[in-house]
Amino acid sequence: MEEEAEKMITRKEKRIVVAVDESEESMYALSWCLTNLVSAANYTKSTLILLYVKPPPPLYNSIDAAGYLFANDAVGAMEKYGWELVDSVMGRAEAVYRDFLTRYCNYGEGVQVSVEKKVGRGEAKDVICRAVGKLGADILVMGSHDYGFFKRALLGSVSDHCAKHVKCPVVVVKRPID
Numbered sequence: 001m002e003e004e005a006e007k008m009i010t011r012k013e014k015r016i017v018v019a020v021d022e023s024e025e026s027m028y029a030l031s032w033c034l035t036n037l038v039s040a041a042n043y044t045k046s047t048l049i050l051l052y053v054k055p056p057p058p059l060y061n062s063i064d065a066a067g068y069l070f071a072n073d074a075v076g077a078m079e080k081y082g083w084e085l086v087d088s089v090m091g092r093a094e095a096v097y098r099d100f101l102t103r104y105c106n107y108g109e110g111v112q113v114s115v116e117k118k119v120g121r122g123e124a125k126d127v128i129c130r131a132v133g134k135l136g137a138d139i140l141v142m143g144s145h146d147y148g149f150f151k152r153a154l155l156g157s158v159s160d161h162c163a164k165h166v167k168c169p170v171v172v173v174k175r176p177i178d
Contacts, residue, residue: 014046017137019128019158020093021052022085025143027096029173033141034100038113045112050093051131052117053124054082090117125161132166140170 018033020026030050038046057079097115118135120127132140142159163170 014044015136015138016046016141017049017051017132017135018141019051020089022089023143023145025145025175027092028175029141029143030093030096032173034097047114047116049116049118049135050090051128052086052089052119053127054086054119054121056122086119125158128162129165132168137168139168140166142172144172144174146174
């Protein structure tokens with residue numbers, strides 16, 4: 001444990017992974033991260049890693065339930081839509097980052113941060129946990145969808161799973177109610 005603490009102190013670069021998706025909650029978490037963990041007052045060089053997880057491809061047979069052949073065009077259209085969604089989410093995340101630079105940092109003056117984009121595919125909870133380990137993250141930041149007890153019991157909670165299974169600190173950011 002002390003060895004890990006020493007590594008954190010001597011290492012000058014922070015690696016922050018922010019899990020982003022199409023939700024407002026994840027964009028709020030990114031904004032919170034930029035304001036609270038990456039700022040002009042923080043002279044530590046940081047790498048901000050935006051991680052988006054595409055859902056696993058649907059399992060389908062070449063013949064659908066009605067007995068019709070499932071066209072390759074439909075499969076191609078779904079794949080194209082998936083990549084358009086990635087572009088959209090990453091574009092929104094970049095806009096949040098640019099807004100942070102203009103609002104708080106005089107167009108990035110004094111901020112030592114590089115931004116990387118990573119895209120995974122599969123179950124979000126598993127992909128995020130694996131990526132955090134492979135990327136050597138110092139901290140994972142996630143938004144909370146704030147599901148109630150029953151919805152969380154049915155759907156599961158990605159943030160709960162990650163908090164229990166990753167080796168770095170996890171910050172789950174709740175979006176304030178408007």
